Amino acid sequence: MQWIQCMQQVQRMQWLQVHAVDPSACSGSKCTQQLQRTQRVQCMQRVQCLQQVQRRQWIQCTQQLQNMHPRPLPTVRALVPARTPACTPALPAEPPAHTLAEVLFCQPAMPSLGLALAFDADQLFWFDFPGSRWTPRLPDLPPWPPAVEPPTQLLHDATLCQNLRRSLTALATGMLPESKGIPQADVFPVQPPVLGEPNTLVCMVGNIFPPAVAIGWQLNGVPVTQGVTHTHYTATADLTFVRFSYLLMTPADGDIYTCIITREGDNSSIIAYWVPQYSAPSEVLETALCGAAMALGILLALLGIAMILVTRRNAHG
Structure with a gap:
């Protein structure tokens, strides 16, 4: 508004100069031009002052918003005029996103009900429906707060899930194919294996759907049940499930460990x-390499001597 008033004053002085209105106010064109120039300089100074004030207010506003919101604000950055120099501090990078998922499933196969809480696909708690209690995935985790999702509420959700499953099964049977995933297994030790030292084998089974598989262990073709533990099913982002099985073992030379995954209702595993x-130990390996290098050197030396003798014989003959 002040810029508009300044321009109006300049235009009024130009109009007075052209039409010679109120000549008593100023005598001569030099006086009018000087007055016009003075007012124009004042207007420009006033506009520059306003721009500095607006720039300071914008910087203060940006700093306040940055303190309130740690993420970058693209809409605030767009308010900077194109000709304003970059004077804003560098905004911090956006933190990585995390996912906290609580998945409830129900099915006709066993287990008929399942509920787990996972953070970034790592299971934290799972609900034991027969025992009506939350169970931590690791013993070091704190117990589940009793006031958060009590068992009565979860049992009501489980009943609703079963009712919906029966209704949808009656509608979809014969019209939609049954969806099944082929499990994928990977076996690896927790610690680097050392002959004769106790260790733990992990069988990670992914791409499970529906969540109804049996995991078993064998050692040299003989089933093993002692020292075996399983985790509850954990939902993944691709609408499948993953499950872990652990086996306490002491590796020995020649052992063959087998993880067998069987789906309910299938004849395949x-x-x-x-x-x-x-x-091999480093000293034995070094000795073997030295012996092989020495044998190769002797063989090459004998081959060289034989070639020299053959060359001399042909020269004299």
């Missing part, structure tokens, strides 16, 4: 093997 692999 998925099998994953793990065989202990040990590197």
Whole structure:
């Protein structure tokens, strides 16, 4: 508004100069031009002052918004005029996103109900429906707060899930194919294997759907049940489930460990093997390499001597 008033004053002085209105106010064109120039300079100074004030207010506003919101604000950055120099501090990078998922499933197969709480696909708690209690995935985790999602509320949700499943099954049977995933297994030790030292084997089974698989262990073709533990099913982002199985073992030379995954209602199984692999001791390996290098050197020396003798014989003959 002040800029508009300044321009109006300049235009009024120009109009007075052209039409010679109120000549008593100023005598001569030099006086009018000087007055016009003075007012124009004042207007420009006033506009520059306003721009500085607006720039300071914008910087203060940006700093306040930055303190309130740690993420970058593109809309605020767009308010900077194109000809204003960059004077804003660098905004921090956007923190990585995390996912906290609580998934409830129900099905006709066993287990008929399942509920787990996971953070970034790592299971924290799972609900034991027969025992009506939350169970931590690791023993070091604190107990579940009793006031958060009590068992009565979860049982009501489970009943609703079963009712919906029956209704949808009656509508979709014969019209939609049954969806099944082929499990994928991977076996690996928790610690680097050392002959004769206790360790733990992990069988990670992914791409499970529906969540109804049996995981078993074998050692040299013999089933193993002692020292075996399983985790509850954990939902993943691709609408499948993952499950872990652990086996306490002491590796020995020649052992073959087998993780067998069987789906309910199928005659096929998925099998994953793990065989202990040990590197030879460094001293034995060095001795073997030195012996091989020496034997190769002797063989090359004999071959060279033989070639020299053959060459001399041909020269004299």
